[in-house]
Amino acid sequence: MGSLGVTVDPVRADKLHEVKPISGIHIQVKPTDLVEDANKSAYKIIEEPSRARRRLRILCVGAGASAINFAHEVQESDLDLDLVCYEKNPSIGGTWYENRYPGCGCDIPSVNYQLSWAPSAEWSSFYSSASEILAYFQNIVDKHGLMRYIKLSHRVVGAFWNEEEKMWHVKIQRGEDPNDIIEDKAHVFVNATGVLNKWKWPAIKGRELFRGPMLHSANWDSSIDLKGKKVGVIGSGSSAVQIVPNIQPIVGKMECFIRSAGWVTAGFGQRFAGKNGSNFKYSENQKRILATDPQKYLAYRKKIESELNSRFRFILNGSQEQQDARIFAEKEMRRKLTSKPEIADLIIPKNFAVGCRRPTPGNGYLEALCEENVTVVSESIQEITSKGILTTDGVEHEFDVLVCATGFDVSWKPAYPTIGRDQKSLSDEWDGQPSTYLSITVPHFPNYLIFNGPYGPYGHGSFLPITELLAKHFIKVLDKMSSEGVTSFDPKQEAVNDFIQHRRQFLPRTAWSSPCRSWFKQGTVDGEIMMWPGSRIHFFETMQNPRWEDYNLSYTTSNRFGYFGNGFAAREFSGQDLSWYLGTLEGDDTQPELPDEDFLEFMVQSHIE
Numbered sequence: 001m002g003s004l005g006v007t008v009d010p011v012r013a014d015k016l017h018e019v020k021p022i023s024g025i026h027i028q029v030k031p032t033d034l035v036e037d038a039n040k041s042a043y044k045i046i047e048e049p050s051r052a053r054r055r056l057r058i059l060c061v062g063a064g065a066s067a068i069n070f071a072h073e074v075q076e077s078d079l080d081l082d083l084v085c086y087e088k089n090p091s092i093g094g095t096w097y098e099n100r101y102p103g104c105g106c107d108i109p110s111v112n113y114q115l116s117w118a119p120s121a122e123w124s125s126f127y128s129s130a131s132e133i134l135a136y137f138q139n140i141v142d143k144h145g146l147m148r149y150i151k152l153s154h155r156v157v158g159a160f161w162n163e164e165e166k167m168w169h170v171k172i173q174r175g176e177d178p179n180d181i182i183e184d185k186a187h188v189f190v191n192a193t194g195v196l197n198k199w200k201w202p203a204i205k206g207r208e209l210f211r212g213p214m215l216h217s218a219n220w221d222s223s224i225d226l227k228g229k230k231v232g233v234i235g236s237g238s239s240a241v242q243i244v245p246n247i248q249p250i251v252g253k254m255e256c257f258i259r260s261a262g263w264v265t266a267g268f269g270q271r272f273a274g275k276n277g278s279n280f281k282y283s284e285n286q287k288r289i290l291a292t293d294p295q296k297y298l299a300y301r302k303k304i305e306s307e308l309n310s311r312f313r314f315i316l317n318g319s320q321e322q323q324d325a326r327i328f329a330e331k332e333m334r335r336k337l338t339s340k341p342e343i344a345d346l347i348i349p350k351n352f353a354v355g356c357r358r359p360t361p362g363n364g365y366l367e368a369l370c371e372e373n374v375t376v377v378s379e380s381i382q383e384i385t386s387k388g389i390l391t392t393d394g395v396e397h398e399f400d401v402l403v404c405a406t407g408f409d410v411s412w413k414p415a416y417p418t419i420g421r422d423q424k425s426l427s428d429e430w431d432g433q434p435s436t437y438l439s440i441t442v443p444h445f446p447n448y449l450i451f452n453g454p455y456g457p458y459g460h461g462s463f464l465p466i467t468e469l470l471a472k473h474f475i476k477v478l479d480k481m482s483s484e485g486v487t488s489f490d491p492k493q494e495a496v497n498d499f500i501q502h503r504r505q506f507l508p509r510t511a512w513s514s515p516c517r518s519w520f521k522q523g524t525v526d527g528e529i530m531m532w533p534g535s536r537i538h539f540f541e542t543m544q545n546p547r548w549e550d551y552n553l554s555y556t557t558s559n560r561f562g563y564f565g566n567g568f569a570a571r572e573f574s575g576q577d578l579s580w581y582l583g584t585l586e587g588d589d590t591q592p593e594l595p596d597e598d599f600l601e602f603m604v605q606s607h608i609e
């Protein structure tokens with residue numbers, strides 16, 4: 001560290017004498033200025049125009065919605081960025097590729113679960129199925145040529161920060177062979193692995209003893225025929241709520257093991273949905289409007305989005321909206337469970353509000369629970385046996401097939417070693433409970449950016465605007481790195497501490513703090529709340545620009561203004577408009593010709609001759 005509080009990048013330091021020729025323009029280069037800083041280390045002018053952007057290599061893990069959108073942002077950017085997204089699966093799509101259980105779909109209206117830069121006029125229904133969303137992402141990847149950034153069947157197995165080089169060294173396994181490992185390195189390492197990507201079996205004794213097929217919602221085997229079978233379903237979260245009504249008409253007999261109460265509501269944006277919040281198919285006329293009237297399409301999306309954005313008020317304890325939502329949800333659940341009111345008494349929550357866990361939109365779920373061939377089991381599971389499930393009352397429930405809709409490893413820890421500065425391991429740092437700066441960065445893990453990190457605004461609304469906003473934020477980070485000679489950034493611990501303090505003061509005001517088990521609290525009832533302390537709009541405004549005052553930075557030179565360079569700005573040589581700040585002619589940022597003849601009436605004749 002120099003006396004100016006900045007670090008010199010040894011890789012770059014030896015290149016500082018290089019003078020880059022700028023084609024067609026002769027620059028009078030003065031003898032190199034030499035400034036001795038207090039440490040007596042030489043500071044030399046970089047003989048380049050200011051903000052000469054250095055090329056940055058970026059490695060991203062994943063090719064789900066976040067990485068796809070990020071790749072598009074990189075493609076659109078005028079920075080010199082070299083991006084590779086390593087994806088373990090043989091397909092893009094993440095969540096929408098992996099989750100193929102019957103009925104898997106989105107609870108956000110289709111027109112609001114899409115990327116703002118790629119509105120589709122092809123949506124078949126108000127809410128989309130997983131396969132339609134996967135097709136949407138595949139289509140935009142193809143249409144925008146994003147596959148050139150993505151390497152499929154490449155699993156990241158380790159990431160190691162190299163302080164000397166200020167780069168991440170990343171190990172990647174190709175295909176299924178654990179010995180086929182390649183190495184890559186990059187200035188910036190982006191984690192876009194998603195929080196709901198590591199499915200896990202439930203921690204129930206005897207799980208491996210069951211002699212029939214055992215399916216997990218996020219690892220569904222469609223070759224297992226459920227027709228006429230005796231099926232046990234463990235879980236009552238969002239996945240179970242979609243699976244149960246979709247397999248109930250097929251199976252012979254089904255028993256649903258429900259451990260906890262939960263609010264089963266209609267999908268988001270239900271006012272715009274079909275009767276009682278049900279899905280509906282878009283008519284040919286509606287599709288024609290989506291295809292031909294972009295203004296109306298945008299207005300339609302905005303109308304629904306604005307309503308979703310107002311949902312934060314439901315989350316605030318004591319709000320009228322929360323009370324109304326609770327009364328409405330209870331009334332609706334009881335109505336749908338009229339034929340088996342005992343289920344209502346069992347599953348309607350008594351001590352937590354709607355929204356404590358992610359609402360489980362369940363079109364047809366409660367109705368399915370009331371069907372003849374379905375039984376709800378509230379007795380706790382003691383163990384899994386070769387024949388089925390033994391509950392604590394001593395009853396053995398026998399099944400042909402067991403379905404575990406039991407969720408994911410929501411520890412947020414990366415599935416591979418991520419080793420930062422001073423050999424700190426992210427899994428160790430996050431043992432017990434993760435900690436981030438505003439959900440995106442981590443102290444001691446320089447040049448590490450996270451999509452979907454702990455403490456983001458995931459409680460309400462569509463995920464896609466969040467990831468779009470973060471991609472824009474990250475491009476601003478990369479711009480600074482590239483243009484201002486920043487070689488590393490990591491958040492200051494005191495900024496993280498302030499974030500923790502604020503969150504802990506604020507979040508008890510929300511429904512998330514009430515006693516429900518939720519992935520918002522790492523699958524606990526009373527753990528740390530991993531949510532943003534505010535609304536989505538609050539997050540969007542906060543994350544508009546990086547707060548550099550919260551970061552430690554190091555630079556390519558011993559002087560933070562090294563990037564001022566040779567006194568010229570790059571646009572003075574690039575042919576860009578030299579007076580753009582007055583406004584550009586026809587919006588074009590190139591220097592216009594402006595011949596004297598066009599201005600005769602304003603110029604003294606003798607000067608022209």
Ligand SMILES: Cc1cc2nc3c(=O)[nH]c(=O)nc-3n(C[C@H](O)[C@H](O)[C@H](O)COP(=O)(O)OP(=O)(O)OC[C@H]3O[C@@H](n4cnc5c(N)ncnc54)[C@H](O)[C@@H]3O)c2cc1C
Binds near residue numbers: 065095157192193416
């Ligand atoms: C069943 C289900 C339904 C959902 N429904 C909704 C909804 O209705 N509305 C909503 O807003 N959100 C919903 N979500 C949340 C959903 O996950 C996000 O909306 C979004 O898809 C997340 O995108 P992502 O790219 O950040 O993560 P993901 O889609 O999870 O993608 C992460 C990618 O990283 C890859 N990856 C992970 N580890 C590695 C590794 N080591 N090496 C290489 N690649 C790796 C994975 O294979 C995956 O492709 C749902 C989630 C699930 C599981």
Ligand SMILES: NC(=O)c1ccc[n+]([C@@H]2O[C@H](COP(=O)([O-])OP(=O)(O)OC[C@H]3O[C@@H](n4cnc5c(N)ncnc54)[C@H](OP(=O)(O)O)[C@@H]3O)[C@@H](O)[C@H]2O)c1
Binds near residue numbers: 105107204234259358
């Ligand atoms: N369309 C959609 O919007 C949609 C669909 C699916 C998933 N998702 C997303 O994915 C998240 C995860 O949903 P998910 O349903 O897959 O998982 P989940 O919400 O974590 O639900 C898991 C269920 O399994 C139960 N369970 C877990 N272990 C158990 C055990 N040992 N014994 C008995 N029961 C056990 C849980 O009971 P407890 O309740 O007691 O913990 C819970 O009911 C959702 O919150 C949502 O964000 C969204």
